[in-house]
Amino acid sequence: MEKVALAGNLGFLSLGDILQLIGSSGGSGVLEISSPYRQEPGCIYFSKGNIINAHTPDAKGLDAVYALFGWLDGEYEFREQPVSVHKVITSNRMEIILDGLRLIDDGKTEILGPSPPERTGPDPTAPPLIRRHFVDYTYVVDEEFYSTGEKVTQEKRHGNWIWVVLEGTLDIIKSTPKGPLTVTRVGSGAFIGSVTSFLFQENTRKATVVATTDVQLGVLDAQRMAQEFATLRPELRNFILSLDRRLNQATTACVDQYLGIDNASKVIRDKHQKLIRDPKERRLARIERGNAIIMRETAHGGLYIANLTPGDYIGAVPFLDIGHEPHQASVFASGSLATVDIDLKTLGEEYEDLSLTLKNLIENVAINISLTTNVAGNLLKRNRQKSS
Structure with missing residues (x-):
């Protein structure tokens, strides 16, 4: 059964804000966007807050989502309903928003409607x-x-x-x-x-x-x-604290790139094992011994993000998206790395039972990890372009 959960004008709420809103609510359904400059609407499909597919009259998949960032004048309507379309988009929500805005800034997306206002800030790489x-x-x-x-x-x-x-x-x-x-x-x-x-x-x-x-x-x-935090099982408590540590490291990596410090080749010099996990495989593991390096491979070179140690976690988290492994980053491990798999069903069920405030705070950390990593990537790109 369809239910209109959100509707309005794109002049009041931008597509980036709409995607954040639907994502943070964990909504499943179809976002339909209409423009006076197109006869047919564009659609973005969501499953539990994640963007899984999209289409416009001229594009499909991720290209369609990026094209819709250029539809600045029009109406939107999000209908909650079962979604049966094939999942073709695996990028995390904040990365899609960042890339969509960047393509607008670079003039690579067709603008339908008035030109967007210039985004200003203390640094041109600052995130939305x-x-x-x-x-x-x-x-x-x-x-x-x-x-x-x-x-x-x-x-x-x-x-x-x-x-x-x-x-x-x-x-x-x-x-x-x-x-x-x-x-x-x-x-x-x-x-x-x-x-x-x-x-x-x-x-x-x-x-x-x-x-x-x-x-x-x-x-x-x-x-x-x-x-409330004290009543949680140790596994969920430790996982939350590990997320906080990863954010701190991603922020340090961002500062390093701002200063022109590139540690990518140095930190993986003695890491001879690259852990390759199937992106479709939902596995989360806790590091018991050794360490693991999180690296993002970009068109401008490797981006060092974090050095994870015992007590930290690697792998996919079905109820959170931090924009790292397995889709957007690789894991390089020391030969002594030892891990133990985590029961995701139990962890996910306890997470869903959290208060709205604590759950939102944890997701806020996850979003910041994703955004900060993307800012670091933008700085890496700028550094390489300057040196070429």
Whole structure:
């Protein structure tokens, strides 16, 4: 049975925002987009929030999704319904959004409607805005307001507050010897702070957060979140903390590329085994011994992302997409690597039982991993183009 879950005008909500909204809600169905400049509509098909296929009058699959980013004037309607189309798109949602916007900027996508506004920011490689559209206000214990240009957090200072953005936009900035680098931009529904923020340990801020508009933040109930986290099985707790560590490493890789530091060949020098997993195979493993290097192979060379050690996880996660292995990155391992497979059914069921706030926070970390990796890839591309 079809149900219209979302509808509106593309002038009010961009395709990138629409894809984030449907993805974050885990929706399954068809997004139909109509344009006064085309007689027939374009369609994007979703399964549990993942884009699996698309078509326009002139294109199919991923090419069709990219073409629809150029449909700037028109209407959209998302209908929740069973989807039986063949899955031909395996790229993660945030990577598709980044590539779609990049093709617009590069003039490689036909524009139907008025020209898009120029995207500006502290760095031309800065990613598009991360938004979520579901906030559980029962977890909000207070509200804070920041004016444009105000700092919410300062890198390397201590703090255990965690916020959800209610209104406005903010830049997440890393300091470097070459000056500040914007690694992420966040808007309504996104989080400021990570899992470690509410564990009541000595938490050092990993980045500076600056309001780019007037901002309203919701202060989250850290004690309540810590209590829920403590009730989880050790496997899920450890997996969540491993995601947080991977984000920190992806951010470091991003800064390295900004500084022109390329460690790709060095870090895999003694890694003689490349783990090749079938992308269709849903396997997740915990590292027991040794280490594994996560590398993305790009048209501009290898991109070193992370060095995973005992307690970290490698493989596919059916309920999250971090934009790494097995589709968008490879795993190089030491000869001493030993892993144990994880029961994905049990892990997934416990994840689905989490509160909306904790689940959204975890997905926020996953989205940031994907986005930060793509920013690092853009910087690698820029570096190679400069040197050629």
